[in-house]
Amino acid sequence: MVAKNANVSWRAPAPVPPAYAAVLERAMQAHQARDLDTAERLYGEVLELRAAQPDALHYLGVLMHQRDRSDEAVRLIQAALKITPKHPDAHNNLGNIHKECGRLAEAEACYRRALECGPTHYNALSNLAFVLEVQERPDEAFETYARLLREAPTFAHGQYMTGLFLRNYAQNVEHVEQSIECFREAYRLDARNVRALEGLGVSLYTLGRHDEAREVYRDWLQREPDNPIPRHMLAATGGADIPPRADEAYVRNVFDGFADSFDEQLLKNLDYRAPEVLADAVGEVLPAADGSLDVLDAGCGTGLCAPLLRARARTLVGVDLSGGMIEKARARGGYDELVVAELTAYLQEHPAAYDVVISADTLIYFGDLAPVLEAAHSALRPGGWLTFTLEVLEGEGDRYELSSSGRYRHTHDHTQAVVEAAGFEHITIGMDMLRKEHGKIVSGWVVLARRGGNDMR
Template sequence: MIPEDRPDRIEEAKALEAEGRTEEAAALYRDILEQDPENVRALNNLGTIWENDGWLDSALGLLDRAISTAPEIPVLHYNRGHILQGLDRTEEAIDAYRQALALAPGMTAAARNLSQLLYGEDRLEEAAEVLRHWLTVEPESAIARHALAAVTGEGAPDRAADDYVTGIFDSFSTSYDEKMARLDYAVPGLLISRLAHLRGEPAGSLAILDAGCGTGLCAETLRPYARTLQGVDLSAGMLARARDRGLYDELTEEELTAALLSRPGAFDIVVSADTLIYFGDLRPALAAIAVGLRPSGHALFSVERLDEDDGFRLGPSGRYLHSRRHIEEALAATGLTAIKIEELTLRREAGKDVAGYLVIAER
């Protein structure tokens, strides 16, 4: 824990942060540091505010000062690693997370970030070692179990567990939109352009489901087509961001196959942007979509591409990759007719293009 230096004023600043009054909190932290330049809590907390504001170099300077005063505090190394990660100084971030774990072996947030960075550097054995350690601390962690299966290829589940998906997306719901923008995330725009080709100019006449809606990145362009626009997602954190957009008629915290099966024939359009990548075998999800669609309704979804001839595979990213043949067979098995299966780039990740398929199907 960080020492309780000047707790009265520190707690006042923390209360301001909790109320969303971050500018006032930052001003108070700066005032504290003018009086006490090595106040570790003020340095750390102001660094966190500046990181969230995008002032990463300045935030890093504050964390460096804090660590020079109190190198034994694990959270300082963790926060420093997070800033370095944002600066794409990957090797330094790895070292910072390792230091945090050396001081606090039970800090699972550091284990998660460290394993993800090691995966991104293609250091899979090191990532697996970190994940195995994580499971000794937290044996029931769905995130650690799934990630270990992904990087080792051992014991891969048929689909990602609900608590894995919830844990992942709740954890970065507040930064999701910004992160996807940095990755040149193209799927929402691509799906909407294909919807326009299918349905022409928007007339506000369609019942649309955004299945796995996340923070609602598709909502702005779906809304003009929609008489009703519904969204479902497992992550309460993501739904909170989607709700802030004020564009959905209904948002529910629900697993998408259950949502569709409980709403037979309810939708003209089902859109699923980068959600079916958490399913291995696509048939259960596509069967549910077929149930939820009205006759002549359309499904538009994206998956990551597997270049092998058949099947699907859990990739080291923790997401599933699907072959064209598997997509075609799953569509046929569930009563959906493929209109188009298009190869394209979904986004950038770790400096590389992520190859995928954009699929349009009709009931």
């Protein structure tokens, strides 16, 4: 028994966690494990237990964006920020959603707000530098990347992003040399980021330090003998035999990874025009867009050609090796069928099935074009049209090469010869601007050719 007035020291009782806290924790665990259904249900439970709980609103917003419901995502995170306006993560995540939806000015404003609330939020700083870069404000981007390196030298992702920026926007040799340091540091700080090794190899090669570039890929391959990227890049830098086309595992690996960061990559390629250029080229020779043609989008990627071809197509089929890219194409819509398959094999298995085969920036992963063009010829009905782009290899002669970027380039003469040899007629090979890279125009061959005969609908 304690006397009434005993000198008891009362300890404040441990705060009882609110009922929603355990549910929120489970929701976040499920979210991190990418179990979006469970996470969504649990965030909903949190919001029933405690209306407008800001963390649940914020993370449910992130989840909605992952489900391609970005408008809802923005509304949820803005609601969270009304309650906790100084939350740097929420500002940063809202910025990411705007960035991935292409609203760069809004994204920039969010990252700046994140930095006002949390000046050491280095993810936000790196994101800010990136959106300045893709808004083609290289001086401000340069300043921001420099600040990132100064303030956060051990932030691996920052080193990597700065390395890419310095190489892509290099004004002089020193910038490429600095990019080498950034890539080395990025990899030293986070050995999971093997992309830093690819960056390192490309920068070394750019500076003419070919042996060192090959050494990077050889070391990497020794550590990861099954990884198709260093194998392909070793060939691309002259350290191994050139494959007739990019290995299927390489294409899958690159493009499945690319699909995840597709929206970001697209921002870097705002002026990507290959689909429009091809659709215009083939549009000149096709009958009116009366929805009567069977069309194949060969190497459809995320489906950028679909809206340009839909009106002409009775059926529109997309084929691609990368399941990740096909998923993006499915989300975009417009196709009657989407198939994950290797292109040459697919074409061989579909004789006389198509009136049009269009292939934007896909045959740049083929060195020896003969098999794929012969297969395209056989997949077309008589009178059908093939159109595709290639990267330009300057100069005369019947040549192609695998460049240090990992893509193939073909000369005009080679292209003409191989399209003719596949049996096509009415061949035209023009040159057009296909995209801008780091402020510079990249032109490509634009090929249009017809299978003889006349069976077109």
